[in-house]
Amino acid sequence: MDDSEKKKLSESDICDLFISPAIRDAGWDPMTQIRREVTLTPGPVIVRGNMSSRNKKKKKFADYVLFQEPSVPVGVIEAKDNNVGVSHGIQQALGYADILEVPSAFSSNGDAFASHNKVPETGEDIETEFSLSEFPSPNSLWERYKKFRGIKDEDERLILQPYYEDPSGKEARYYQVEAINRTIEAVANGQKRALLVMATGTGKTYTTFQIIWRLWKAGEAKRILFLADRNILVDQTLVNDFKPFGAVMTKVRNRKIDPSYEIHLGLYQALTGPDESDKIFKSVSRDFFDLIVIDECHRGSAAADAAWREILEYFSDAIQIGLTATPKETKYVSSTEYFGEPVYTYSLKQGIDDGFLAPYKVVKIDIDRDVEGWTPPPGMTDDLGAEIDEREYNRQDMDRILVLNQRTKLVATRVMQLLKATDPFSKTIIFCEDIDHAERMRKAIVNAAGPLALKNPKYVMRITGDSVEGKAELDNFIDPESKFPVIATTSELLTTGVDAKTCKVIVLDKTISSMTTFKQIIGRGTRIDEEHNKYFFTIMDFKGATDLFRDPDFDGNPVVIYAPDIDDDPVPPDPPDDPDGDGDGPDDEGPVGITKIRVSGVDANIIAERIEYLGPDGTLITESYKDFAKKQVLSEYASLDEFIRNWNETDKKRAIIEELEEYGVLLENLAAEVGKDFGDFDLLCHIAYEQPPLTRKERANNVKKRDYFTKYGDQARAVLSALLEKYADEGIMTIESAKVLRLQPFNSIGTPMEIINDVFGGKDQYEQAIKELEEQIYKQADA
Known part of the structure; x- marks a missing residue:
């Protein structure tokens, strides 16, 4: 093939005729080691108003990814057509290599290869070019990868242990691959403690399953314990991501660890308790478990003196992997002090930038009594006739100390106003100060919803730890196929561990100062669910909680400010015991020992609203x-x-x-x-x-006034006139498609082929007629 012919080839042709054969000839297996057209990220979702769309220009798409085994990528190739130089795509390839954390990036235009090697031998150039016949073998790139990652020869078997292959075709996303491989590498290097930090909605449990599967299949871990502190976390894991373990897996029940199983899923509460008789984890030897995975490790096991930490210390020789979206680093509690620095981190900001997580818009609402404060007049009494202390009550006091019933009604009315203007059946979580507030908000929503709540009494439910009826509806609330409940009022129960994929609205009527709590709450809305048209979520903020978005710590790395000290005695109390041992204990019941002041006769009004969107740099901006x-x-x-x-x-x-x-x-x-x-x-x-x-009809009428159709025969004139009407009704893209000729009134003239060939004399003449019609439509654009 001469150069002129080669330059006429498409990029895809260059791949098929030159690049793919060169890779195969170098010894790469096309079935297991070469993947073409690999989408790394789908591109971020842009939200403005009530509308959203993907920015596909930011989609990351690799022409080739090369694998040593299907579980381990080692290099990327960017292909270009033959009208550019050999190294034209190398910068693009390097971007993909950075994403995949591989050392080898290549570019080709079909003439040769350009290469960038992140771990060159002494005296070797970082970037080189070589012929198509000199592409490196799988073994050479694998040796380079091992050097890049610090992998020892004796660890190859574990590093290359295959994934579980899902029959449905589900594959790990690039960051999940990195999280899995970095964890496996840490274990191979003899690391006994590992921390994975992955934002809510990024598939921590699926990632964990693949880590456990590979370590289990490789024989590195024969007995495994998955630890969680919420019953729903264990149950979801059991029936969803961990299901392939089948008969070798069990949930720890009846205060008994059954040694006949290999994979054990357990609650802290089911394994230990305040009395020695509760500590059933001691019924097996200290070396019983080879691997322990701790879900949401920022909670129960983070504090050095937490009762649940003793489980980890008892099995101290086991490999222990902590999972969290929000590592906790406070004066008294440290995730990284125990587990070490994260082996891999995938943040909320990165997930949104990549397009795997849903962005948010924020509706900030200021209520006069919150912003200006409220001071009761002298001698004023509450609803029970007790005199109210004459002091100023502010935003933090609302619903914790002072209950203004009109304020609760105002919040409920504003929430329903938003839902009715968009979709009254959008799954919504309203975070309240405590159980009492959640119940009052439930009643206020019922009244504000009116007919919606009358038609179905489960339109809104209070889902708190003390409500048997509410907790019974939790599964229905998080089930995308279940319409009711639509709205859940809560205080603490829904902050973590609930996979509410279709949640579209989060309402914050709760004072939030903890960054960990804030991140967990925001995480309830971050999942994208394309099947149910959920691409973004709305945050309604009545208490200024979203100011935490502007805190550098919101998406920054946790800073350890706590280190063990033998004299360090003042520590916060452990979480209250859960009497049922199911990990779903009562929510926060509000300030202990404080009787709330309830007042009905004081009005409340919204004095300001503003809507902010997530900008390209991750900050909140105001933009239509x-x-x-x-x-x-x-x-x-x-x-x-x-x-x-x-x-x-x-x-x-x-x-x-x-x-x-x-x-x-x-x-x-x-x-x-x-x-x-x-x-x-x-x-x-x-x-x-x-x-x-101009409207489409105005443009169509301008064309009609010019008598433009007179140069055509009767049938052609009829077709073009009908196309002009189609444009006026539907737009330009309709008339550019030949499929329009199958519709009325064209089908009364003939089939599409008859119209194109008989009426216009062929495809070229038909397309020329369409082009001239478009020129007439947009003719005034030249003016």
Whole structure:
């Protein structure tokens, strides 16, 4: 093939004819070691107003990923067509290599390979070029990877232990692969303690399953204990991610550890207690478990003197892996002091940037009594006739010390106003100060919901630790297929451990000072559920809790400020015992020993509201969808003249529309804000360049006035007139598709092939007629 012919080939052709054969000839197995067109990240979701779209321009997509085994990636290749140089894609390849944490990045245009080696031998160049026939063998890249990761020869068997292959085809995401491999490597290096920090919604349990599976299959761990402090965490794990363990797995029940099983799932509360007789973990030897995985390790096992820590200390020779979204580092409690620095961290910000986690918009609402404070007049009494202390009550006092019934009604009314304006069946969690507040909020929501609550008494439920009825509905609340309950009022129960994938609204009417608690609450909404059209979530903040988003610690690394000291005595008390031993004890019941002041006759009003969105740098900004779209259009077409020139020169307007969609600019979203009668061209010109828009019907009428169709025969004129009407009704993309010819009124003229061939004389002539029609539609754009 000569150079001129080669330059006409597409990138895909270059891959098929030159790059893939060269890799295979170097000894790479196309079935297990070479993967083409690998999506690493889908691109972040952009939210403005009540609309969302993906920014596909930020999608990360590798042309090739090379594997030593299906569980271990070792290199990436970026392919380009033959109109650019050999090393043109090397920077792109390096970006993917950084994501996958591999040392080998390659680029090729089909003539040769360019290479970047992160661990060159002494005197060797970092970047080189070589012929297609010289691509490195699997063994050479594996040796390079081992050097890069510090893997010893004797540890290869464990490092290369395969994943569990899911029959459904489910595969680990890139960060899950990294978390699994970094943990396996730590164990291979003899590390007895390991900490994994992964944001809520990123699949910690699935990641854990693959870690356990590989260590178990490799014989590195024969008996394993998965520890949690919530019954629902154990039950979800048992029936979902851990299901492939089958008959070798059991849940610790009846105060007994059954040695006939290999995989044990247990609650702290089921394994230990205040009395020596409760400590059933001592019924087996200290070396019984080879591996212990501690879910949500920032809670029960983080404190040095916590009763639950004794389980870990009893099995101190076992490999112990801690999992958390929020490692706790306080004066008294440290996750990293026990487990060490995280072997891998995947943060909420990274998850949102990649597009695996849902972004959020924040509706901040200021209530006059909160912001301005409230001081009762002299001698004022509460609802029970007791005189109220004459002092100023502020936001932190509301619903903890002072209950203003009108304020509760106001919050409930505003929540229902948002739901009714968007979707009254959006799963919603309202976080309240305590159980009493959660119950009062439930009643207020019932009244504010009106007919919605009348039609189904489970429209809103209080789900707190003391409510048998509420806890019974927890599974239904988190089940995407269950419509009711829609709204859950709670205080503590739903802060952690509940996989509520379809939760679209989180209401904060709770004073939150703990960053750990705040992160856990926000984590209830971070899951994307495309099947149920959940791409983002809304946070309604009545208590200023979202100010914590601006704290550098929100998405920063935890700083250890606690270190063990023999004289360090003042420690916080352990969590209250759970009498049922099910890990679902009562929620916080509010300040101990404080009788709340309840007042009905004091009004409350909203004095300010503002809506903030997640910006590209992770900060909250105020921006409309129109402002966002304007920025994206201007980034591609700096001036109106440039945009019009490109629009007129493009054969298919669909190409420009789809290109802008990759930036997250969806025309249906713009139409919802500007007007549904405007065409694509006018919407874009209006929002980006402030041009007065014409409706599609106005443009169609302008074409009709010009007698443009007179040069065509009767049938062609009928087709083009009907296409113009289709444009007026539906837009330009409809008439650019030949499928439109199957619809009325075209089917009365003939089949699509008859219209194209008989009426217009062939495909080229038909396409030329469509192009001329579009020129007429947008003719005034030249003015």
